Amino acid sequence: MTAKGQGRTAFAYLAPALLVLGGLLAYPIYQLVLISLYDYGQEQVSGGAPLEFLGLGNYRNLLGDRQFWGVLGQTVAFAAVCVVGTLLVGAFLAILATRVRTWVRMTLFLAALGAWSTPAVAGSTIWLFLFDANFGFVNEVLGIQGFSWTFDKWTAFGLVAAQVIWCSFPFVMVTLYAGIKAIPGEVLEAAALDGASAFRTAWSVMLPLLRPIILVVTIQSIIWDFKVFTQIYVMTNGGGIAGRNLVLNVYAYQQAFAASEYGLGAAIGVVMTVLLLGITMFYLRALRRSGEVL
Amino acid sequence: MRRWLTEGFVLIIAAVVAFPLFWMVLSAFKPEDEIISADPVPWTTRPTLDSFTRALTVANFGRYFMNSIIVALIVVALSILISFLAATALTRFRFRSRTTLLIMLLVVQMVPVEALTVPLFFLMRSVGDSVPVFGLNHLGSLVLVHLAFSLPFAIWMLRGFVAAVPVELEEAATLDGASRFRFLWQVLFPLVAPGLVATSVLSFIHAWNDFLFAKTFIISAVENQTLPLALQVFVKPDQNDWGAIMAGSTLMTIPVLIFFVLVQRRLVSGLAGAVKG
Numbered sequence: 001m002t003a004k005g006q007g008r009t010a011f012a013y014l015a016p017a018l019l020v021l022g023g024l025l026a027y028p029i030y031q032l033v034l035i036s037l038y039d040y041g042q043e044q045v046s047g048g049a050p051l052e053f054l055g056l057g058n059y060r061n062l063l064g065d066r067q068f069w070g071v072l073g074q075t076v077a078f079a080a081v082c083v084v085g086t087l088l089v090g091a092f093l094a095i096l097a098t099r100v101r102t103w104v105r106m107t108l109f110l111a112a113l114g115a116w117s118t119p120a121v122a123g124s125t126i127w128l129f130l131f132d133a134n135f136g137f138v139n140e141v142l143g144i145q146g147f148s149w150t151f152d153k154w155t156a157f158g159l160v161a162a163q164v165i166w167c168s169f170p171f172v173m174v175t176l177y178a179g180i181k182a183i184p185g186e187v188l189e190a191a192a193l194d195g196a197s198a199f200r201t202a203w204s205v206m207l208p209l210l211r212p213i214i215l216v217v218t219i220q221s222i223i224w225d226f227k228v229f230t231q232i233y234v235m236t237n238g239g240g241i242a243g244r245n246l247v248l249n250v251y252a253y254q255q256a257f258a259a260s261e262y263g264l265g266a267a268i269g270v271v272m273t274v275l276l277l278g279i280t281m282f283y284l285r286a287l288r289r290s291g292e293v294l
Numbered sequence: 295m296r297r298w299l300t301e302g303f304v305l306i307i308a309a310v311v312a313f314p315l316f317w318m319v320l321s322a323f324k325p326e327d328e329i330i331s332a333d334p335v336p337w338t339t340r341p342t343l344d345s346f347t348r349a350l351t352v353a354n355f356g357r358y359f360m361n362s363i364i365v366a367l368i369v370v371a372l373s374i375l376i377s378f379l380a381a382t383a384l385t386r387f388r389f390r391s392r393t394t395l396l397i398m399l400l401v402v403q404m405v406p407v408e409a410l411t412v413p414l415f416f417l418m419r420s421v422g423d424s425v426p427v428f429g430l431n432h433l434g435s436l437v438l439v440h441l442a443f444s445l446p447f448a449i450w451m452l453r454g455f456v457a458a459v460p461v462e463l464e465e466a467a468t469l470d471g472a473s474r475f476r477f478l479w480q481v482l483f484p485l486v487a488p489g490l491v492a493t494s495v496l497s498f499i500h501a502w503n504d505f506l507f508a509k510t511f512i513i514s515a516v517e518n519q520t521l522p523l524a525l526q527v528f529v530k531p532d533q534n535d536w537g538a539i540m541a542g543s544t545l546m547t548i549p550v551l552i553f554f555v556l557v558q559r560r561l562v563s564g565l566a567g568a569v570k571g
Contacts, residue, residue, distance in 0.1 A: 006387045006388060006389055007387070007389035007390070009383075009387065009474075010383040010384075010387035010389045010392075011383070011389075013379040013380060013382055013383035013387075014379070014380050014383045014384075014395075016375075016376045016379065016380075017376050017377065017379070017380035017445060017449060020376065020438075020441055020442050020445060021402065021442060021445060021446065023442075024414070024417075024438055024439060024441075024442035025402055025405070025410075025442050025443075025446075026402075027413075027417070028410045028413035028414050028417060029405060029410065029413075031413035031416070031417070032409060032410060032412065032413045035412055035413060035416075093304075093307065096300060096303070096304050096307075097304070099297070099300055100297070100300055100301045100304050101301065104301045104304050104305060105304075107304075107305060107308045108304050108305075108307065108308040108311075110308075110312075110555075111308040111309070111311040111312035112308075112311055113551075113554055113555060114311070114312055114315045114551060115311050115312075115314070115315070116554070117499075117547070117550045117551050117553075117554035118314075118315065118547050118550070118551075119502065119503040119521075119522060119546055119547060119550060120503055120505065120522075121503070121505050121521075121522035121525050121526055121546070122318070122522075122525065122543040122546045122547045123314070125525060125526075125539055125540075125543055126314045126315070126317065126318045126540070126543055127314060129317070129318075129321065129534075129536055129539070129540065130314060130317055132534075132536075134332065135329065135330055135331070135332070135334060135536060136334070137317060137334050137336065140332075140333060140334050145332065166311070166314070227406050227408055229408055229505070229506050230505045230506065230522075233505070233526075234505075234526055249406075249408050252408075252409070252411075252412075253411065253506070253510075256411065256412045256415075257411075257415075257510065262412050262416075265411075265412050266412045266413070268409075269406075269408075269409030269410070269411075269412060270409070272406055272408075272409050273405060273406055273409045276404065276405075276406050277404055277405075280404040
């Protein structure tokens with residue numbers, strides 16, 4: 001086939017994909033930036049008031065708003081707790097999994113698979129029920145019936161973080177376990193022959209070999225936990241009392257669809273996209289540095 | 295001795311991890327008075343299907359279950375067709391802008407789709423003016439967005455599978471007189487099926503689990519709600535029918551659970567293939 005013919009056939013094959021991606025991803029991204037530059041509220045949507053171009057006005061409002069900075073700080077702190085928790089639990093269990101017999105490991109993996117595959121809404125609801133003030137099993141065991149976990153800001157955040165860790169550690173565990181298993185036995189034998197202790201082997205032999213995998217799961221977790229929406233929304237009923245359990249994603253949603261400040265909501269969306277793209281760039285650079293080819 | 299301790303510890307952890315799911319299924323089968331008892335116990339002597347009946351009749355969960363199934367299956371079917379064609383074009387043909395397209399596919403996967411609720415909301419609103427089926431309050435709008443979200447990864451992942459099929463096979467098929475169309479659907483398509491399984495499962499789960507877009511798009515049409523939204527609607531402070539909610543959660547979780555267990559091996563190897571590209 002001629003080069004021109006190839007190109008034509010290729011684009012015929014690509015056309016449906018390009019149509020969908022262009023219309024439903026590329027165009028909305030452009031629109032997101034555009035809307036964030038306007039005063040776009042209920043009146044503008046219904047046509048009752050003319051569109052007013054604000055330039056960076058929404059961003060200026062946002063950066064001058066104390067609540068925004070509070071929510072941003074909370075988002076970062078919440079994501080940090082979830083990421084660290086997920087990695088610690090996942091890594092710890094991955095190491096334990098290499099030291100037990102197959103049936104014990106399969107039992108653990110099966111349980112983890114269950115947590116992993118539970119839909120976020122169902123998972124959040126189950127945890128709410130388990131920690132329910134009056135009918136929850138946890139309060140019954142702890143003997144603190146009537147205690148509401150979701151009322152106080154910090155116990156509410158803690159509960160959501162625990163739920164997030166519950167459903168995201170399996171990914172880390174399974175990936176790290178596969179990584180550990182992929183380390184050639186000779187390397188570990190050589191270390192043992194040289195008289196290295198178990199700790200020394202883990203620290204100086206296994207850790208450097210696992211670094212690329214650890215990097216991948218860390219960044220992946222950061223990206224996921226930064227974007228948590230469902231768990232916060234369901235478990236704190238839309239961001240907690242007076243919005244004290246808000247994270248960026250839920251905040252953007254509330255500004256846009258509850259307060260009808262679509263321009264402001266879009267601006268928060270842009271901020272979040274930029275932050276995540278920054279993390280991703282860092283990720284790609286780190287990947288390349290560790291010798292991974294794309 | 296030490297191994298016994300470690301194994302005992304691991305089994306306890308497994309039990310803790312599995313406990314929320316156990317509690318969900320157990321509560322779904324408990325009679326109502328045991329659920330709202332002040333002293334809940336982790337067993338029941340009187341299992342009953344009452345909660346399921348309530349969820350399916352009073353809360354109309356059957357309808358929402360069907361809605362979720364319809365959206366997820368259409369997304370999967372369309373995503374298979376479109377991503378297979380696109381992946382073939384990107385691996386089997388050489389043309390200008392091929393590299394640009396590949397890089398764009400990567401970048402687009404990094405965009406947090408949650409940020410796009412506002413523009414997509416208005417897009418669906420205007421689409422609905424001309425084609426109501428794809429507008430707000432209709433399942434079509436959910437199909438469209440989930441299709442768009444699942445495509446970049448599906449194409450990216452299938453690329454590896456298509457590339458793994460030797461070019462000689464295509465030449466042989468052409469020599470035997472097979473048309474390009476026949477080669478595509480009768481030779482190449484079955485060969486990349488393992489890759490299609492992995493991508494389909496991910497597309498299905500994304501569409502099935504989605505809460506944010508269902509909440510944003512399906513505003514007033516109660517009959518077009520999907521499961522996650524329906525479940526959330528029934529969680530009302532102080533007057534929760536926990537039995538029905540747990541029955542609904544069970545109905546929502548079981549399909550994904552079965553899916554996951556069936557394909558986990560393929561999923562992991564498929565993902566590894568995609569990462570290595």
